[in-house]
Amino acid sequence: MNEAIAIFQVEARENLELIEQGLLDLLDRPEDRDLVDAVFRGLHTLKGSGAMFGFDALAGFTHHCETAFDRVRKGEVAATTDLVSAVLAARDHMRQLLEDPSGDHGAAGDALLADLERAVREADGAAAPETPKAGATTWRVKFELPADAFRNGANPLALLNELRDLGEAHVVVDTSRVPPLSRMEPTDLHLGWTVTLTTEHGRSAIEDVFIFVMDEMTLSIEAVDAEAAAPQEAPQAAPQAAPQAAPQDAPVQAAAEPAQAPVSAAKPAAVAPAAPAAEPAEAGGAKAAKAAESVRVPADRLDELMDRVGELVIAQSRLSQIAAGGTDVALRAVSEEIERLSGELRDTMMVLRMVPVSTLFGRFRRLVHDLARETGKAIELSTDGESTEIDKTVIERLADPLVHLIRNAADHGLETAEDRAAAGKPATGRIRLSAHQSGGEVVITIRDDGRGIDRDRVRAKAESQGLIEPGAAISDHDLLQMIFHPGFSTAAAVTNLSGRGVGMDVVKRTIEGLRGSIDIASRPGEGSEVSLRIPLTLAIIDGLLVRVGHGRYVIPLDAVEECLELSLDEDLRSRGRSFISLRNSLVPFLRLREMFDTGTPPELHQKVVVVSTGAERIGLVVDQIIGDHQTVIKSMSKLHSGLPTFSGATILGDGGVALILDVGHLVAKGQQQEAQMREAV
């Protein structure tokens, strides 16, 4: 039972996510019937399953929200911004009730319901009744449910009763599908029904009766009195799409306009037209089929599997070392086979752990919505490259830093509407989140079109904190880096959102903990851009194994551009300048032997491994290139965590340990060296 509750909670959480997304979409497209239906269905499911699993407080609270939202669904009230926001707040409360069912949330819940009630009242009258009452019509409703309908909890009697509530109904049962007794399955449903219904309600009211079973059933609704029904059908099928179609549609049009007005006056009246009823049913069916193909796996099992694959990869590289050293051809064949298989297994494993960043970006829509309300600024969030995939653990650890950066952008970056108007910018501030893959890294940027970072203030603050000498010459880039110092905040006033001075340093540390890097660019008056470069995965990388002195090191293969020999001549010639010319461009290089102070004489044939991050290149001089190595990354202990040269360590086939070079750091070091050389010249 506990397990069932856990599953319910997981599903309910997802359901709440969907409700949230639906509500946020609804803010943009308040008259999208599909969205309204989706949210309503979500609430209804939550209420039902909550009650089933003993989450009575949740079920009770959700029931009230559902009732309120039902009026939106019926078209009695419009989905105004206030109403949707109230439901969003209520959604958060549901989440609380879900996570902590025993807690005392009664007062908070009542307050939220009162808010919701108020919002509904205010929205009331914003929409006229959707269906112009035009006297009673007679409909012929034929429906059949699938054979397993009972097992899925459907109750045809309840459906019939609901139809009877709509008006005068005459029900005829269709027994043509009932098999002979010998072949009859007692739990299957073999019946169909034809209901002749005379009602004042329109077609959509009849469809609503079947809203929860629509995906699986066959349903036909036709007007018996065709002449009377025809003109009426048009506005009901697409009430917003064809507002000018017929004179009696006038009330509908009038209703649609006030509903939109509070959201955005600029938005044209015709937004997404309501889709025909058949389409959501089809989409729902496709979604159900897709869901059946996926299996839910607890994350820790996936991690466990990852560990095993890691160990396997180590054992495999040991095997191939033994096989390569011997003369046994059969052993070598098997070893190569295993190498291929474990490589594939590793790649498959990697894919399993990859999730699109859309799962991350999705959460920020709500954040921006809340920030906009809190700060009173109009903020528009746009996202790009959401299909970029990153390792699941990386995604989880990115959430907090990104929340912080977005808060910063909204609070410090974007100006108030008046200031924006004064600066000649559009009133709505824009925050742009984008992601793209670049080599073995994913680059995530957060850009705002706000006022940019005030250099003078950063400088004043840095000077007052003693980080730089007063009046010291410092490059713009270095000055901006100051904001990553602990306790650094330029916000004049501490607000609820940010400005407490804890943050940017934490963001930086988190990103560095992920072996990533953070960079900031800003133009006064035009906005700021923070880019995060994050490695695709934390667990296994392809590496190039090299030897320097007696030590072996791994260079991530993603970063390696090429390998070449450093001839003795060139070595001697480059003593003074440490540059090699590579196809007419000068590449600075670092002698790892000197840097690591190995105390060994150089090999006769030293090699240069040219590595790069983005546009910057640097050569690393090594004694020997050993070859490819599948590298299972092990983190270094805290005793060595302060060494920026190494991003981790790995265990080699012979049981020895090799250190993994941090290419980003080495490149930075090379650039620094280059700059010094230039200054010296």
Add this chain to the structure above:
Amino acid sequence: MSETAETTGWTGAEQMEVLTFELNGELFALEAVAVQEIMDLAPETVVPGAGAFAGAVINFRGKVIPLSDLRVAFAMERGEPTIDSRIVVIEIDLDGEPTLVGLRTDKVHEVTTLARADAEAPPSVGMRWRPEFIQCLVKRDGEFIVVPALQTLFNQQHDARQSTASATRH
């Protein structure tokens, strides 16, 4: 009696179970519960720039752990490894994170019990070792066993590392 903030291994019974080992002719003792394993010397990988105290890493059952040399902290001469040399793997707390660390030893003796009554605080004069690195000295059979204050020792090295690292970075 040792008055350091470090949690001592003395139980209510006034006794402590320890593992004794030799380092440069001196006898040391480690609280036995902290010891994970005693292993033969393993291939070491020097970590350039890490300093002498924890200048290398080793492979301990598929984990990469630092190998540290108490002789550096106690300013002892560093002799060549012998046939008796062993690595004692212990678990210590670094910044609240349990961390496995290998300690070089010249020879491992035995697991034994020390009595609290025999323990003395390190003398403040007449000793070339830094007193804060010593939890206490225990008298036994006419000689002294040094119980090092590992927690203090490692945290200090760790902090020193951090500060030099950040100093070089800026």
